[in-house]
Amino acid sequence: MNTHGKNIIGNNLSAMGTSSFNAYDVASNSLLPTKFYEATTTEINAAISLAAEAFGEYKNKTGKEKAAFLECIATEIEALEMELIETASKETGLPLARITGERGRTTGQLRLFASQLTEGSWVNAIIDNALPERKPLPRVDLRQMQIAIGPVAVFGASNFPLAFSVAGGDTVSALAAGCTVVFKAHPAHPATCELVGAAIIRAAKKCNMPEGVFSMVHGISHQVGHALVTHPLIKAVGFTGSLKGGKALYDAAVKRESPIPVYAEMSSVNPVVFLPEILTQKAGDLAEAFAGSIVMGGGQFCTNPGIFLLLKNESSTNFIQLLTAALTAKPSVALLTNGITDAYYQGITHQRNTEGAIGLTAFDANTPQPHLLQIDAQMLISNPSLTEEVFGPSSVAIIAKDMDELIECILHLKGQLTASLHGTADELKNAGVLVDLLQEKAGRLCINAFPTGVEVGNAMVHGGPYPATSDSRTTSVGTQAIYRFTRPFCYQEFPDHLLPDALKESNPLQISRLVNGIRL
């Protein structure tokens, strides 16, 4: 396929604007030829109008129809074969094997949501039958289920060109919920976006979905995103990216005449606590595994462990030496964009220039290497900037003189996607306080495990208190992510024929329901 660089507005391609940009080949450090046309206000409004029109039809598609659509998207993505893998690898610098794995995650995610829709119980059907004889007042017939919230704007992330991009978790959970989607392509991999966007349109046509169920706009300026988020017909926003970017969208959304929810996954350093005895027993294995977690995906995962806390003693000194050696042995990595490379260099430089901070690994501005810094706990407490995310393969060791100081450090942390705790069975027996404190700070807590590698399943929480996300009440990974794009609705005294199938008295979908307080 020849890359055209145009916006996908419903079923049409459009390039009305004069502003354009090119994608970048990370390996050769050079611009790629195709011009991508930034969407104009007219194009953005057209995409949103189509999304709003399509919503009326799409939300009433059955679960099986929506499931078939998601499965068809997966099939269309697989049909892109190596063209997709190679394009994504070129635009991001991520290796072919990693992109291939990520494609599997993306299509697996589509099929997981499809199976959730096919099964159908996710709508949380609740039925309270009428009790006409109840005293002092009769009860009317009341039925509740989750319904789609409306057209949604989704912003792709740079670090997962497939799994958190065009057909990624936000888009899929919104489509599964019954929402239509206007997607803002990430300018760091626009050709990849074009391929996947076209795959979704093909799937939509094959499955007789209404035009506008999905549109995709390009943009490298902030205006495109702002126009999407502030449009009155957009009812929710999904975003994965920087704190600055997510906060800007959040601020725009809450100032609207009708504020809307923004699910921005933004910033996390994913603290790891190592208790002393486990470091005595397993220093070598832990150092190797932890180094692997730090460099996984070039350190460009939201769950990258950017800080770790240990008590000052021989076993932690030994562990840090082993970890330094393990990280030094790792190759340098090409980061996703020049912007990320620059920010990585600046972040590490800021850390190393902090008085008292010890750079444990070599550092060269020209080749982004895995990096390790060591500071004392009191430095973290007095200088919170040392716990800000440095996006890339780096981590900061925080040495506490005793458990009280370590706990004080935890209390000073902001909200996180994850926290991790390593200890022996004996150490964990008395770790209730630590578990409680880490839970307050995060959306997921790993015991004797590292946070990288986010399972797409039912029980995953990829979320957490601010600034990890803008809304700790949700997850952006796994089947529960669907509830970001729904709201509860109550049907009072409805005749059976007007009820959705999920709430009809005979339970034609055979789903699990809460009926008069009993789970059936």
Add this chain to the structure above:
Amino acid sequence: MNTHGKNIIGNNLSAMGTSSFNAYDVASNSLLPTKFYEATTTEINAAISLAAEAFGEYKNKTGKEKAAFLECIATEIEALEMELIETASKETGLPLARITGERGRTTGQLRLFASQLTEGSWVNAIIDNALPERKPLPRVDLRQMQIAIGPVAVFGASNFPLAFSVAGGDTVSALAAGCTVVFKAHPAHPATCELVGAAIIRAAKKCNMPEGVFSMVHGISHQVGHALVTHPLIKAVGFTGSLKGGKALYDAAVKRESPIPVYAEMSSVNPVVFLPEILTQKAGDLAEAFAGSIVMGGGQFCTNPGIFLLLKNESSTNFIQLLTAALTAKPSVALLTNGITDAYYQGITHQRNTEGAIGLTAFDANTPQPHLLQIDAQMLISNPSLTEEVFGPSSVAIIAKDMDELIECILHLKGQLTASLHGTADELKNAGVLVDLLQEKAGRLCINAFPTGVEVGNAMVHGGPYPATSDSRTTSVGTQAIYRFTRPFCYQEFPDHLLPDALKESNPLQISRLVNGIRL
């Protein structure tokens, strides 16, 4: 009991401030003697600090322990006997019978949440067991449940001095979720608040709950509310009241360094659509029932039907005549406060002064009477202020020349708590489009029923799109309200003994769980 007018800070009474106010006796139109002391910043901070400390202990109480606490609050409220009923009636002007009924609703609500906690499945336990042999990657053990979000600020409403006040739906659902509560008493019924606040403290002591699980501050200025909502240790806000008040709290909360969710239930005119044939068949019964809905609770319910839509024809003319007669026959009512009485007079005056609007009932500024206005559909479309809430026993008839115009009116409506549709069986057969459109605008849709009378159960949704509430994803009435004050949390690779009981492998609580995708 002698009313003391002090703030309840943990287990202590406090009156450090110099600013005070008196409650009002609505019947005699005179100030009541007790001075209520507005909380100072020191007192507010002390209450929040205690709430944060108590949270660490309270969140880990078992469901049964929390249930016993809620049940004990209900018992303590009942033990207040007529003193509570008479105090609330005096401060609000609501009749003794209404307050007595509301007390039953309040204690019933406490016991409903207690039963939800005792049963235990509400935590939404989800378990994905480890799959060590899975290819290409093993699956780790992941478990998810809802956990309490943190200390919560709750603002009481003026129109339900018991059910939406100190021990009302917001407080109870927050306590049920495992959150500690700092309650802002409503200055229109502070003595009632004092009685119920003391009942909660007695229950907390009897049930060995930590000091700070509940505090209550007084305030008539905006500063008290602002200080609560902007305090960094407060993690969510519950509010029922005016659009202006709710929006101010929302704006303060989203500007915090760490934004928090605000559940503000604010403004709704609860449109009712009457199809023509049902008006031909049942005009008399419907007029009587609708008049009853308009004046219920002095018209001071959030679900009061403030507008209704009909087609221009003989049957609707007849219906409006019957409704006018029914409303004229209703007595005038004492509204909750002088402020509400003034606003009611101003709202009705604004309506009646609008060119083309027809006042169908008499109107006298001195005695707030039930009021009916009639306008043409085009007036609503060109002048949206005619659909703004006038709090009190009034409604506006909107006459559309045909169904297209009626639908255009619906499209012009803002978000609502409820909508209602009346039609014969035949009319409803073809009402799919109307049902769809009304659903977009509301949180609950009643068929051949009126929206007043909000059942406290499992299936109720008392919520809806902005400005009905600040967050359409929730309900403030019924058991599902608990989820406003929780967030999902994921436990990865936890040893069984560190897991909460709800997620332990043996399922000691015997609750319904989603295990490896299967509902058990």
